[in-house]
Amino acid sequence: MGWLGGWNGMRISMDIELKDIPGQLVQALKPVSDLGGNIISVLHQRDKKTASGRIPVQLVFEMEERRLDRLVEKLKAEGMHVVSIGKERLKDSMVVILIGHIVHSDIRDTIERIDSTGFAEVVGLSLSMPGVDKKSSAALVLSAIGKKELKEALKILEETATEKGIMIISPI
Amino acid sequence: MRAGEKIKTVRISIVGFGHVGSGVAEVVMRKHDEILRKHGLDLRIVGIADLKGAIIDEGGLSRDEIARFGADGALLDMSSLELIREIEHEVMVEATPTNVTNGEPGLTHIITALNSNRHVVTSNKGPLALEYRKLMELAERKGRELRFEATVGGAMPLISLIRENLAGNGITAIRGILNGTCNYILTRMTNENLPYEHVLREAQEIGIAESDPSKDVEGIDTAVKLVILANSVFGMDATYRDVRVQGITEITPDALKLARDAGYAIKLIGDVDIDGRLEVAPRLVPVSDPLNVGGTLNVATIRADLAGDITVIGKGAGPIEAASAILSDIIAIYS
Numbered sequence: 001m002g003w004l005g006g007w008n009g010m011r012i013s014m015d016i017e018l019k020d021i022p023g024q025l026v027q028a029l030k031p032v033s034d035l036g037g038n039i040i041s042v043l044h045q046r047d048k049k050t051a052s053g054r055i056p057v058q059l060v061f062e063m064e065e066r067r068l069d070r071l072v073e074k075l076k077a078e079g080m081h082v083v084s085i086g087k088e089r090l091k092d093s094m095v096v097i098l099i100g101h102i103v104h105s106d107i108r109d110t111i112e113r114i115d116s117t118g119f120a121e122v123v124g125l126s127l128s129m130p131g132v133d134k135k136s137s138a139a140l141v142l143s144a145i146g147k148k149e150l151k152e153a154l155k156i157l158e159e160t161a162t163e164k165g166i167m168i169i170s171p172i
Numbered sequence: 173m174r175a176g177e178k179i180k181t182v183r184i185s186i187v188g189f190g191h192v193g194s195g196v197a198e199v200v201m202r203k204h205d206e207i208l209r210k211h212g213l214d215l216r217i218v219g220i221a222d223l224k225g226a227i228i229d230e231g232g233l234s235r236d237e238i239a240r241f242g243a244d245g246a247l248l249d250m251s252s253l254e255l256i257r258e259i260e261h262e263v264m265v266e267a268t269p270t271n272v273t274n275g276e277p278g279l280t281h282i283i284t285a286l287n288s289n290r291h292v293v294t295s296n297k298g299p300l301a302l303e304y305r306k307l308m309e310l311a312e313r314k315g316r317e318l319r320f321e322a323t324v325g326g327a328m329p330l331i332s333l334i335r336e337n338l339a340g341n342g343i344t345a346i347r348g349i350l351n352g353t354c355n356y357i358l359t360r361m362t363n364e365n366l367p368y369e370h371v372l373r374e375a376q377e378i379g380i381a382e383s384d385p386s387k388d389v390e391g392i393d394t395a396v397k398l399v400i401l402a403n404s405v406f407g408m409d410a411t412y413r414d415v416r417v418q419g420i421t422e423i424t425p426d427a428l429k430l431a432r433d434a435g436y437a438i439k440l441i442g443d444v445d446i447d448g449r450l451e452v453a454p455r456l457v458p459v460s461d462p463l464n465v466g467g468t469l470n471v472a473t474i475r476a477d478l479a480g481d482i483t484v485i486g487k488g489a490g491p492i493e494a495a496s497a498i499l500s501d502i503i504a505i506y507s
Binding site: 095096097099100126128130135136137138139167169170171172 | 429430435436443458
C-alpha cells in the first residue's frame, strides 16, 4: 500500500452562500460531517450580504478528495450556492538547511526529485553564495500532503544530498 | 544525620590525578564536614595514583599531602594497579583521560577494582562506551556498584535523575546538547557572524577547545556519551562505532543566519531512542525550544511515558562540575 492507500484528507476551503433564513448554517455543516469531514473553521459573514440577499460563509475543512463532489451535490440540493472551492493540497511543511556546492551539483535536479514524487514539493528556497569555490548555504522549504509524506520527502532529499556531497540539517 | 546513626568511614582512592582527579580531592576535602553531618559518611582519601607514582595514607591523606602530590621525592614507586589491589579502601574513583580506541588504562583500572571488591565511580567515558555490558555484569557478580554520572553532561544530573527520580517511568527518547565546546562555537558563530575556523581558534585560546579539537567538533565525544545513555538507559549493547555521526566543521555563518531567519538555531544534537536510533548531527532547534541554550551549557530533554518531557540544563565540563557528579555518586552508593 503506497501513499495513496492512506488517509488522503485534504484541506479544503469553500465559499458558499446561504439563504437568510434560520437553520441554514447547520444545514450546510451537516453534510460535511456526514461525509467524514473534519471542520476546521467557519466564518459566517452576516454583515456582508450579497446583492441577492444571501449570506457568504467561508468553510475550511479536511476531507477525502473523492467525497468532495458528493458534498457539492448535497449542498446544492439544500439550495445553497457553492461559489468557489480551494484545495490546499500540501498541508505539512518543514525547513531544511543545505550546505555545500548546492548550485554546481544541479539544484534544479535536487528540487525535481522532490517535485516528481507527486506528494511533496519544494515551495521555497533562499540561497546564499559567498563566492566562487566556496560552499553555499540554502534554506529550503519542503511541503507535502501529510506528515508521513513529508518524512519520505526528507529521506529523498537526504539521499540526494549524500550522493552530491551536500550536508543537510533538519529540524529536531 | 539522625541521632544514634553510626558514622561510616568510606576510604577512597583516586586514580588519574589531572583536572578531574584533583577536583575530586578538592571537593571531598571542602565538603567533608557537611557530608559527615548530613549523610553520616566520613570520606577519606587514602591513596592517589597516576603515571608519575602514588601517595598513600591508610588513615586518610591530609590537604597538604595532596597538594604536594607530584612534587619531587614525595611519590612512592607504586603503580595504579598495585594501589587499587593492595591498599584497603571501599571506593575507587577512576579519572584518567578517555580513550575510545581500547578504553585503557581506565578499563583495566575498573576491572581490577571490581575484582578487588571496590565500588567504582568514574568520569572516564572510554571503558563504558566500549565494554558497558561486561563491566556492569562484573560489578553485579561482585556485588559492587559502578557509577558514572560524570561521564554524561558533567554536573547535570541525568543518569541518576532517570534511575532514581523518574523510577517507574518508561523512557522513550533522550535528545540534547552533550558537548559544551561545540555549543560554544556554534553560539559564537551565530551571534558574531564569524566563520568556524576563526571561532575555533578563539575557543582554543581561552581553553574551551583543545589544541586537537577533533573529538569535540567531529561529534565523537557526543557519540560516546550517547552510547553510555543508550546502554545504561535503553539497555542497548552499543559501542560508539554504532552511532551515525556528523560534526560541526562544515557549518557556515550563512547557514546559521538562514536558520535564524526561519526561526531556528543550529545545534549539535545527540539523539537516542527506544527504537534504536543513535545519531549525532547538527540539527535545527526552534528558538523557543528548551534545547536552545547558548554558550558552553549542556542540555538534555528526557521523554518519559508518565512524566512527559523533562529538560535539564547545566554546566557540562569543568573539574569541579565533574567532581560534583562523582561526589554525588559516592554518596548515592551509601544511601
